[in-house]
Amino acid sequence: METKRIKPTTQNVAQPDSVKLEDIDQEKITIKLCNKYENVKIGIIIPAYNEEKNIENVLKKLHKFSNYDFDIIVIDDGSTDNTCQIIDNYNVLLLKHEKNKGNGAATITGLKYCRENDYDVVLIMDADGQHDPSYIPYFLDKIIDEKNDFVIANRFEYDYQGHSLKKLCSLTLTVLYLILYRKKVSDPTNGFRALSSKVINKINLESQYSVTQEMLFKVLPYFKWKEIPVKVFQRKNGQSFIKLKNYFLKMIYMTFKFYLLPKLRNAENTVNR
Numbered sequence: 001m002e003t004k005r006i007k008p009t010t011q012n013v014a015q016p017d018s019v020k021l022e023d024i025d026q027e028k029i030t031i032k033l034c035n036k037y038e039n040v041k042i043g044i045i046i047p048a049y050n051e052e053k054n055i056e057n058v059l060k061k062l063h064k065f066s067n068y069d070f071d072i073i074v075i076d077d078g079s080t081d082n083t084c085q086i087i088d089n090y091n092v093l094l095l096k097h098e099k100n101k102g103n104g105a106a107t108i109t110g111l112k113y114c115r116e117n118d119y120d121v122v123l124i125m126d127a128d129g130q131h132d133p134s135y136i137p138y139f140l141d142k143i144i145d146e147k148n149d150f151v152i153a154n155r156f157e158y159d160y161q162g163h164s165l166k167k168l169c170s171l172t173l174t175v176l177y178l179i180l181y182r183k184k185v186s187d188p189t190n191g192f193r194a195l196s197s198k199v200i201n202k203i204n205l206e207s208q209y210s211v212t213q214e215m216l217f218k219v220l221p222y223f224k225w226k227e228i229p230v231k232v233f234q235r236k237n238g239q240s241f242i243k244l245k246n247y248f249l250k251m252i253y254m255t256f257k258f259y260l261l262p263k264l265r266n267a268e269n270t271v272n273r
Contacts, residue, residue, distance in 0.1 A: 037140060042070035043119040044136075047106030048127035049077040052086055057129050059090045073113060074127070075106040103191075104211030115200050123194045130232045131192045139194035142226045149199045149223035152185065153192035157229030169247060173213065176251070180259055181220045186227055188216055199223055210250045217258035 044062065048055055055074070062072055072092040076084050078100035087094050095109055107124060114122045121143050125131045135153070142151045156170075166189065173188040191212055199219060207214040219225060 037144070038069065040140075040144060041118065041120045042140070043110075043114045043117075043122045044070055044072050045107060045110035045114070045122060045124045046072065046074045046127050047077060047103050047110065047124075048074055048079065048083055048087075049100060049103070049106070050079045050081045050083060051127040052079075052081040052083045054129045055083055055127050056086050056089075058125070058127055059087070059092065061129075061133050063090070071119075073110050075110045077101055077103065077106040102208035104205070104214070105208040107211050108205050111195075111200055111205065118197070119200065120197050121194060122200055124191060126191050132230065132233060135192070135228065135230050138228050142228060143194050143196050146226070147224065148226045149196045150219045150225040151194040152187065152225070152227055153190045153230040154187040154227045155190055155230060155232055156186050158231050160232070172248075173251065176255070177216060177220060180255075183220050185216060185220070188213065192230065192232075207250075207254070210247070210254060213251060213254055214258060217254065 046055075046058065051058075059072070059074075072090075073095065074087050074092050075095045076087065076097065078097045084094065084096065093113075095113060097106065097109065110124075111122065121140060123136060123139055125133070131153075139151050142148045160167075170187055170189045174185055177183060177185045177188060189212060193212075193215075203215070203218045205211050205214055205218070
């Protein structure tokens with residue numbers, strides 16, 4: 001399957017007024033972006049399931065923003081609406097699941113494609129239109145200039161108007177990772193992320209629905225990472241398919257599988273030496 005690229009269309013990079021990254025020289029990024037990243041193979045993964053009312057707006061924003069080459073890779077997770085037909089109208093790569101397997105499985109499919117095709121940096125964005133493409137330069141700066149392996153967005157730096165139960169879920173996970181790894185992840189449920197080729201090639205993900213958290217279990221102890229503050233757009237159509245009760249149960253399972261079980265195995269191996 002041939003990857004199609006969106007080509008540069010403008011000269012200046014749109015910078016979000018809301019970003020408060022004092023350590024980033026915004027003018028420097030704007031000047032260097034077009035030529036600095038032209039030799040960097042960048043992929044943007046967008047898992048999508050029944051997003052016919054949102055996906056076109058997402059692709060239009062990415063197309064307008066594109067000041068340099070990157071590959072947009074949409075993974076259709078068995079949609080039963082017109083998502084695929086809409087995607088076909090745009091210059092993107094479409095990977096398809098015949099049946100719905102879950103957001104995690106779609107993300108894994110995209111990461112596998114990027115690993116097999118030697119991408120240097122991969123960003124993950126939602127198909128519901130909440131993630132603002134104008135933050136892409138800041139993700140790239142953190143990965144490429146500052147040599148981080150993983151970057152995650154943080155909505156809570158600003159007045160994020162999310163559902164109170166989802167905020168509670170995020171706070172609970174923040175406390176969990178702080179206890180387990182002594183590292184504070186301010187917005188662990190945020191799917192807006194960037195990964196270096198080092199992470200893409202070294203971690204194997206398997207969770208069909210909770211890959212966002214499995215990723216943190218496997219990244220936090222071993223890789224250099226950063227957060228960047230972002231503002232998000234409110235979802236205009238549809239609703240999240242995350243069920244909080246199921247999410248918490250999965251987190252208990254994942255804590256055992258990806259944290260406690262490896263420690264028990266390491267202890268057993270140490271005793272048997």
